[in-house]
Amino acid sequence: MHTVGFLVNPVAGMGGAVGLKGTDGLVAEAIRRGAQPRAPRRAEETARLLRGLPARFLTSAGPMGEEVLIRAGIGDYEVVYTPPGRETGPDDTKATCRAFLERGVELILFCGGDGTARDIYSVVGDSIPLLGIPAGVKMYSGVFAVTPAAAAEILRQGWGAGRTLHCQDAEVVDVDEEAYRQGTLSTRIFGIARTPYRPGFSQLSKQVFEDPDEERAKKEIARFLREVMEGTPDILYILGPGGTTAAIAGELGIKKTILGFDAVKAGRLEGLDLNEGDIRALLGHHPRARLVVSILGAQGAVLGRGTQQISPSVIRTIGKDNIIVVATPHKLAKTPFVFIDTGDRELDREFGEFITVVTGYRVARRVRVAGSGEPHGSP
Helix, strand or coil: CEEEEEEECCCCCCCCCCCCCCCCCCHHHHHHCCCCCCHHHHHHHHHHHCCCCCEEEEEECHHHCHHHHHHHCCCCEEEEECCCCCCCCHHHHHHHHHHHHHHCCCEEEEEECHHHHHHHHHHHCCCCCEEEEECCCCCCCCCEECCHHHHHHHHHHHHHHHCCCCEEEEEEEEECHHHHHCCCCCEEEEEEEEEECCCCCECCCCCCCCCHHHHHHHHHHHHHHHHHHHCCCCCEEEECCCHHHHHHHHHCCCCCCCCCCEEEECCEEEECCCCHHHHHHHHHHCCCEEEEEECCCCCCEEECCCCCCCCHHHHHHHCHHHEEEECCHHHHHCCCCEEECCCCHHHHHHCCCEEEEEEECCEEEEEEECCCCCHHHCC
16 A cells, blocks of 8 residues: 655636736735636546556645545545645645655645745655646646646556556756746756656646757748738637747848737737737737647647637637647757647547648648547657
8 A cells, every 4th residue: 555645726727718827926926816716626627537556645724735636535534734824825734744754755746836835845856756736827847747637647556456656767847937927938847756657648847948950940931821811711710839939020021929828910919928818818909819839848738738728619610620839840859748728638539640730931841749638648
């Protein structure tokens, strides 16, 4: 019987859909904007898939774990920490992890984002393997599974038939959220944790590629997309975050929000730094629309990392066939697999096993999608 520490950050990721690009220190503002809890639902998805696993769970009371385990139908658990109130924070995460250390858990399965991973690592270091159920806005650290279902699959495969989990080193990345909200990605390695690993199911750390060939490739992609957009002036184009999409906007003579979503139609800016509600309102006035998104370098995320403004309902309104994915050849060469984590498993499956990625001027490649938790998830 394995012993697992199970921890949920109930407010993780709430800032994403409402355009806050993070939730640290902004929970009240996220709620004011209409944000809904995201982490408990995703943690429950993983927990349901772990029923029957030869494991006993230690957890925190209330929304930090116990309530999720009860809803998931897992009865073999013990509460080792009780937060003083319903509103929880980093101190509660750290106190829970100190209790996990005292009880000798074999692994900490947590649901949150980079901030949660950082808080956990600050207590346990590399003494206990960490596996994250992704629920934050960005999640650049390498301790996360690509989806909630993939997190369950890693443990089921690792501990199935008496096997031992295969673990490897992974970066815990600290993101400056205030700088991120201002359009600057500033990160540092907070530490090196141990995490269970399964190819196609475990997330890699994000990398940034900067060299002359990379910039030339972005310009070729931008030149092609400009022709496409100029040839379809009746279509609204929603440009996602990243350097490649910024190059597309630049080719049109438009200054883009680097880490947000902007809308363009007929060469004119229709909306800047949009949240989910803004996008839905625009789609109500512009029924023909396309979404242009880039792949996160090395990590492989197409949707689900820093793109929570594009909810499953927004994707269904636009139509998955109207999503254009772009990436430079160098970025693809350094990205072992791509994955989609919209928060809706059925929708993720609809994308199929391959997506088309524009890699240059009138050049595209078919790229395999991995990590859904289904048998085809391995690359």
